[in-house]
Amino acid sequence: MAAFSLSKLDRLRVMIVDNSPMMRDLVQGVLESVGVKQFMPARDGSHALASLSAFGPHLAFVDWEMEPMCGLDFVRAVRALPERENPFLPIIMLTSHAEEPWVIEARNAGVHEYLIKPATGAAILARLATVINNPRPFVRNEGYFGPARRAAGDPADRASGL
Amino acid sequence: MASPRPRRHIEPPPRAQLVEFAGAAFGEDEMTRADRAVAKVLTQYPTLLSDEVAKLRFAWSAAPEALNSETAAPIFAIAHELAGYGNTFGYPLVTILARSLCRLLTMGDLSRGQMGDVVDAHITMLHIVVRDRVQGPGGALGLSLAASLDQAIAKFHLAFGTDRQGRLGDEVAALQPKK
Numbered sequence: 001m002a003a004f005s006l007s008k009l010d011r012l013r014v015m016i017v018d019n020s021p022m023m024r025d026l027v028q029g030v031l032e033s034v035g036v037k038q039f040m041p042a043r044d045g046s047h048a049l050a051s052l053s054a055f056g057p058h059l060a061f062v063d064w065e066m067e068p069m070c071g072l073d074f075v076r077a078v079r080a081l082p083e084r085e086n087p088f089l090p091i092i093m094l095t096s097h098a099e100e101p102w103v104i105e106a107r108n109a110g111v112h113e114y115l116i117k118p119a120t121g122a123a124i125l126a127r128l129a130t131v132i133n134n135p136r137p138f139v140r141n142e143g144y145f146g147p148a149r150r151a152a153g154d155p156a157d158r159a160s161g162l
Numbered sequence: 163m164a165s166p167r168p169r170r171h172i173e174p175p176p177r178a179q180l181v182e183f184a185g186a187a188f189g190e191d192e193m194t195r196a197d198r199a200v201a202k203v204l205t206q207y208p209t210l211l212s213d214e215v216a217k218l219r220f221a222w223s224a225a226p227e228a229l230n231s232e233t234a235a236p237i238f239a240i241a242h243e244l245a246g247y248g249n250t251f252g253y254p255l256v257t258i259l260a261r262s263l264c265r266l267l268t269m270g271d272l273s274r275g276q277m278g279d280v281v282d283a284h285i286t287m288l289h290i291v292v293r294d295r296v297q298g299p300g301g302a303l304g305l306s307l308a309a310s311l312d313q314a315i316a317k318f319h320l321a322f323g324t325d326r327q328g329r330l331g332d333e334v335a336a337l338q339p340k341k
Contacts, residue, residue, distance in 0.1 A: 022207045029199035034192050088178035096246035117246035121196025125188040132186045135179035137171035
């Protein structure tokens with residue numbers, strides 16, 4: 001298999017949804033350092049939703065606590081989109097909420113990965129690699145549409161806890 | 163032979179599976195560049211922590227007597243942001259103190275009168291840590307600040323018959339370098 005060329009990442013389109021300008025700059029700075037060039041920053045979920053169609057992101061880093069639309073509501077809104085509008089968008093939740101109930105709630109809303117702030121550059125890149133290299137099928141059942149749960153023992157589990 | 167996916171699984175379209183980026187791998191060089199990028203961003207926000215602590219103090223001073231999830235929300239939001247910023251800027255004590263404050267603010271319907279002392283104590287400690295640039299575990303000062311705040315928290319829980327979860331002293335001690 002040919003070695004991966006980081007130059008491919010200049011085609012990756014990333015949405016960064018966080019009410020903190022510093023956190024938006026931090027995530028963007030980390031991703032720029034490995035060649036990502038296309039970003040859409042958004043200050044809250046409603047701003048992100050409004051930009052989704054025009055920007056067409058490949059994936060999104062999303063904070064939780066934002067107003068008027070929090071990250072969790074953004075995730076639910078994305079998962080409720082019609083198929084032509086990409087309800088399958090890979091979403092990495094990046095939040096200060098560290099306790100298990102929050103992680104479970106995010107999982108049940110349909111996030112792909114969960115990363116607890118403060119996030120290091122290494123942790124952000126690790127989640128990016130996981131999302132890219134471990135695509136997950138989706139499931140739809142009563143009350144849930146989102147990534148299928150990983151099988152027990154999946155190495156990617158160690159990274160995200162989901 | 164791999165087991166077929168259960169029928170209820172839905173395969174996302176290739177674009178959503180990020181197929182064209184498959185194989186992305188980040189080695190030591192990339193991690194170093196990422197760390198440098200983080201450090202560079204932090205230098206662009208030199209007063210962020212002190213600004214947030216000042217906002218927290220103001221939000222608390224403006225809070226009404228009756229505290230519930232709605233009226234405490236502005237204070238919680240700032241404390242929550244501080245918890246996220248602390249370690250990023252090399253101030254793990256800020257993260258520990260801010261998370262402790264967040265836990266208190268989500269305890270339910272209380273009043274300023276009931277929470278005043280313990281919230282003031284948190285804000286004072288946060289101010290000291292940031293003002294005096296107590297980075298990292300903080301050594302003896304960090305332990306002393308945690309112990310003092312633990313006393314305030316214990317007094318609060320004793321007064322209202324509530325249970326406390328963990329001690330800040332233990333969290334701060336865990337940060338200290340192992341001898």
